[in-house]
Amino acid sequence: MKTERRSxxxxxxxxxxxxxxxxxxxxxxxxxxxxxxLAARGMRVQVITRQSEPLSPDAELIGAVQVRRFAPAGNLxxxxxxxxxxxxxxxxxxxxxxxxxxxxxxxxxxxxxxxMPMVVVPVCHLVRKKCIVRVESFFELKxxxxxxxxxxxxxxxxxLMVRCxxxxxxxxxxxxHAVIAISEEIHAALLSRGVQPSRIHDIPNAVDLQKFxxxxxxxxxxxxxxxxLPSDRTLAIFAGRLSRAKGLPMLVEAWPExxxxxxxxxxxxxxxxxxxxxxxxxxxxxxxxxxQLGDSVKFLGxxxxxxxxxxxxxxxxxxxEYEGFSLALVEAMGxxxxxxxxxxxxxxxxxxxxxxxxxxxxxxxQAMTTAIDAALGARxxxxxxxxxxxxSVGRFDLGTVADEYLALCGSLTYQxxxx
Numbered sequence: 001m002k003t004e005r006r007s008x009x010x011x012x013x014x015x016x017x018x019x020x021x022x023x024x025x026x027x028x029x030x031x032x033x034x035x036x037x038l039a040a041r042g043m044r045v046q047v048i049t050r051q052s053e054p055l056s057p058d059a060e061l062i063g064a065v066q067v068r069r070f071a072p073a074g075n076l077x078x079x080x081x082x083x084x085x086x087x088x089x090x091x092x093x094x095x096x097x098x099x100x101x102x103x104x105x106x107x108x109x110x111x112x113x114x115x116m117p118m119v120v121v122p123v124c125h126l127v128r129k130k131c132i133v134r135v136e137s138f139f140e141l142k143x144x145x146x147x148x149x150x151x152x153x154x155x156x157x158x159x160l161m162v163r164c165x166x167x168x169x170x171x172x173x174x175x176x177h178a179v180i181a182i183s184e185e186i187h188a189a190l191l192s193r194g195v196q197p198s199r200i201h202d203i204p205n206a207v208d209l210q211k212f213x214x215x216x217x218x219x220x221x222x223x224x225x226x227x228x229l230p231s232d233r234t235l236a237i238f239a240g241r242l243s244r245a246k247g248l249p250m251l252v253e254a255w256p257e258x259x260x261x262x263x264x265x266x267x268x269x270x271x272x273x274x275x276x277x278x279x280x281x282x283x284x285x286x287x288x289x290x291x292q293l294g295d296s297v298k299f300l301g302x303x304x305x306x307x308x309x310x311x312x313x314x315x316x317x318x319x320x321e322y323e324g325f326s327l328a329l330v331e332a333m334g335x336x337x338x339x340x341x342x343x344x345x346x347x348x349x350x351x352x353x354x355x356x357x358x359x360x361x362x363x364x365x366q367a368m369t370t371a372i373d374a375a376l377g378a379r380x381x382x383x384x385x386x387x388x389x390x391x392s393v394g395r396f397d398l399g400t401v402a403d404e405y406l407a408l409c410g411s412l413t414y415q416x417x418x419x
Contacts, residue, residue: 011044011104012409015094015120016111019049019067022056023275024302025241026327027136030205031111032062037402039064043409046105048097050090070094075277087115095119102127107409113140113173115165121172130412133173134180137324137345141189170194177412182325183346201408204346205325206401207334207393214336214390215311223312229298233266234376237313237337239306239328240320242273242281247319247342247362252284252297254365259296262376267297267317270309310335315375315382320344321362330396333357333389338382340368340375354378356388 014035020028035045047067051058053074060067070093072086098108098120108124110116113135124131135141173179174195180203181187190200215223224231240246248269259265273281281299288297303309310316316332316339323329323345332339333350339357341347351357360371378385 011046011106012038013098013101013105013108014045014047014111015108015116016047016049017116018052019047019069021062022052022054024271025275026205027111027324030327033208033398034206034402034405035065036063037398038405041402041406043406048094070097075275091115091119095123098123099127102129105129107132107412109134109405110176112136113169113179115169117172117176118165118169121176124177125175130177130409132178132180132408132412133176135182135186135190135324137322138183138185138189139322140324141186141193174199178408180408184349185345186324201404203401203404203408204396205327205330206396206398207327207330209334209393209397211307212310212331212334213307214386220312223308227308227312229268229312230266232264233296234262234264234315235266235268235313236315236317236372237268237270237309237332238317239270239310239332240318241276242269242271242279242284243276244278244280245276245321247321248284249280249287250363250365250368251317251319252287252293254369255293255297256291258369258372259293261373265296268309268313269297269299270301270303270306272302306331307335310337313337315340317372318342319360319362319368323347330393333393334396336386336390338375338378338385339389340371342368350392356385356392 014031016028016031018025018028020032031047035047039045045065047065049067049069051069051071051073055073056069058069070090072090094116107130108120109132110120111134113133117131117133121131121133170193173193176199179190179195179200181190181200182204187200187202191197221231229235238248238251242248251267255267269284273279285299288294288299300309310332314337316329316337318326318329318339318341320326320342321344323342325346326341329339329341329347329350333356339351341351341357341359342362343359344362347359351359353359354374358371358375360367
């Protein structure tokens with residue numbers, strides 16, 4: 001109890017590449033929810049992030065949390081050499097800010113393991129503060145520069161730069177006071193890269209399971225009517241960014257074959273692609289028009305009430321190519337939906353195939369259609385599968401995870417700083 005009282009009095013800076021609002025994505029939504037939960041527990045949290053596009057206020061109070069945004073604005077992923085100077089400028093701003101405001105915080109939490117830790121970790125050691133790095137995906141550990149950017153760069157100079165950056169960021173990642181792994185896959189990757197086991201803390205992403213909950217049949221029927229969804233169809237739902245990395249083109253391209261075998265299916269696509277460097281929204285909509293799939297594929301755009309769409313649906317489809325920890329998956333399971341998803345990120349840790357969901361290999365349309373067939377073939381067991389799905393995500397409740405962050409921050413205040 002003494003640890004908790006001391007920890008909540010300490011100032012915490014949460015550094016993240018993007019934040020909700022206005023950016024709508026799994027990691028952005030998680031960050032917005034967890035900082036509010038920490039603030040509700042008495043922690044003084046301030047968010048430092050990049051500007052969005054279109055521009056948001058430079059500073060604003062959201063709930064109980066102060067949010068500050070700095071240039072450069074917009075998405076830099078896939079911009080190749082054009083992103084180098086803006087990124088360096090942002091890292092310089094972070095360095096100056098952390099040095100000049102060192103009396104205002106005791107702990108810095110960095111959301112992402114790509115470039116920010118290279119300046120945040122040494123600054124924290126210099127000013128005798130604690131630094132926590134939260135690894136958001138396995139691919140953050142694999143590549144400092146995206147493959148999309150590398151394709152546009154000179155291979156020789158880019159290769160040299162990437163090797164130097166990788167060595168430097170790994171050096172400082174190993175020296176963070178704590179590293180959060182959100183999945184077993186990331187935990188194993190951290191160990192393989194020489195991060196000390198004592199510095200690795202397994203804390204998953206979280207959702208509000210009071211909001212993402214199952215509903216009775218009567219409530220589901222009411223939601224279907226309210227949301228103007230087909231009441232005579234089996235409703236599959238995809239919720240996420242409309243990006244190629246989420247596997248949506250593969251799903252839509254396979255849909256004519258799927259619907260030929262299961263003509264009562266209707267796919268609900270919730271989300272947009274406007275913030276994604278690999279935006280596929282225009283492509284999948286055009287494919288749908290060309291193949292006359294409008295009766296069985298509904299593009300619903302971004303929705304703030306995504307919980308209601310999940311509660312109205314029959315099962316969840318998510319063919320993502322890679323993932324750290326999919327909040328969309330946990331939200332669907334929290335709503336007691338059977339899920340059909342790729343075996344990436346935290347999904348293999350969470351799902352026992354055929355028991356609380358269905359897994360298939362990424363980038364494999366045949367494996368996907370086979371998994372959909374299996375799920376529909378097991379429809380008589382959906383109540384049991386759905387109940388098991390809900391039970392499986394109990395440990396990811398927002399309150400539980402916030403308490404784990406609180407405990408970690410409290411424990412770090414007693415550790416001696418060491419490089």
